[in-house]
Amino acid sequence: MNLAENAVAMTAGTHDGWEPHCYEGLEMCIDEIIARGVKVVVDGGALNPKGMAEKVWRELVVGRGHGGEGGYRVGWVEGDDLVEVVREGVAKGQVVGHLDESNQEVGERLPGNVKDFLGQGKEGIPSFPVVSANAYLGARGIKRALDEGCDIVICGRVADASPVIGASWYWYQWAEDDWDRLAGALVAGHLIECSSYITGANFAGFDEYDYENLMVDLPFGIAEIERDGSAIVTKHPGTKGVVNVDVVKCQFLYELQGRIYLNSDVTADCKDVVIEEVGKDRVRCSGIKGAPPPPTTKLAIFYKGGYEQQILMNATGYATKEKYRLVEANLRNQLKRNGLLDKFQLLDFQVLGVPEANPSSQHASTTYLRLFTQADTQEACYGLLKSFSQIGMQHFSGFHLSLDTRTAIPRPYLAFYPGLIPQEQLEEKAGIFTEGGKPLMFDAGHPSTFQKVEPRESYETAQPQDLASFGPTKKARLGDVVLARSGDKGANINCGLFVRKAEHYPWLQNFLTVQRLKDLMGEDWRAEYFVERMEFQKLHAVHFVIYGPLGRGVSSCRLLDALGKGFADYIRDKVVEIPESFLADMPGIKEERLARL
Structure with missing residues (x-):
């Protein structure tokens, strides 16, 4: 997401292309780093790693007297920025493979709009402009720079773990295999x-x-x-x-x-x-x-997806559900009268919060309706504002708006397409600045062997047991016995849940089926989603991938939780039947953890 936003700003001449806080960190630490002989590998170069490396070299190394013969060396890794390659390919009608298309049934379920940027979206709508396209590089360029004597290596879009792999690979001089x-x-x-x-x-x-x-x-x-x-x-x-x-x-x-x-x-x-x-x-x-690695690597493509806006409306207390139904019916009717109802990519009415019973304050009684829209054109979004104003006085009892209306003004948004590119098409290089001469350039090369990527496995537990076999139960929140973490990968949410005692794990394996997860998702589950399930036996964990909830990724997601981070705690908050003995174990588990601090 940062790369795409920076790309727009670079085009406008308002951004250097690298992450400024990364440079600031090196500026604060450079003397200590050099005094200790520390090597640094960092991916803050973003769209302009060479530019940041040159600034570090000239201002922080040479400028502070650390350069010269045998001095500290600064370099960079390049080859991830493929925006021109992708733009040329799109112009020729070339299709970039989708990261998830080979997994189970997912390929058939990919929403049509994920290929809008290829001109394969709505009839009459041209392909949307590509803003950025960056391959996830590995550690080969990093290791090559370190092998050639580089001390600070500035990277652009490398995989998140690549700096650690590169440092370790160099330090121990592991073989490629x-x-x-x-x-x-x-x-x-x-x-x-x-x-x-x-x-x-x-x-x-x-x-x-x-x-x-x-x-x-x-x-x-x-x-x-x-x-x-x-x-x-x-x-x-x-x-x-x-x-x-x-x-x-x-x-x-x-x-x-x-x-x-x-x-x-x-x-x-x-x-x-x-x-x-x-x-x-x-x-x-x-x-x-x-x-061996796969023959392809991820290609993160961002493109101009259109325009989006949101309007926040508040309701207090009595008959809240009915109030929100009324405003939705009224607005849809006005949009239809104005010929706009079918002009939106997305028209999403989201109710946030539940009013407190016998509320202790007006805030505790108040919730809000988030109307989130996306459209191909600004005109459609402004048409929604006009339609909303036309029914502005036809509102429900106690209607009020949030004061900040800036989000109601249409703004362009960036959509994400997780593509694939063959590794052999990459031209990854490492560069190192030298005193008084041109930078030295080195080819990073390609892996010498690959292995085919198989569809990810998905299965229920191997030896199912009747849940009644785990003893008497009582209603409690799943999170009372289960910890979890969730996050985003493009359109998908992944979620891992685990228990802390081995004797609790068979229950978790049998309780957390694919169908159970769908049931726990409640009204958030949609028929077009797809779920994979697997187990980490030694972690006492069950892991799910839910394909589809995040749409076209973080930069354009309709959800408040665009990164999927809150999903795990939503599932943990569900009230379910839990064995009483497990709940009785929890105080002891917590005391044991605290005793180790």
């Missing part, structure tokens, strides 16, 4: 890619701790990667936060689509992953098996 080791580094990179997520942020069990003290001012995580590819996740001593099995399991299950983790350098099989505490704030991750 040391698949298990590379796969271990891939997972280690995944664990720390979200900074403080591995030290307590976005953690489902935060409320079991003294969170107002412990979970404030969190540090970033550290992955100590061993020669065999296993890793210990930890944090600096004396800092806040917590690194334990529960936190690491949550992060492992985040943004993970099933058992197989694909990367440009290696394929990681995570089925037998082991996550275990080995000391205070020290958790080892091992058991990852590696294999």
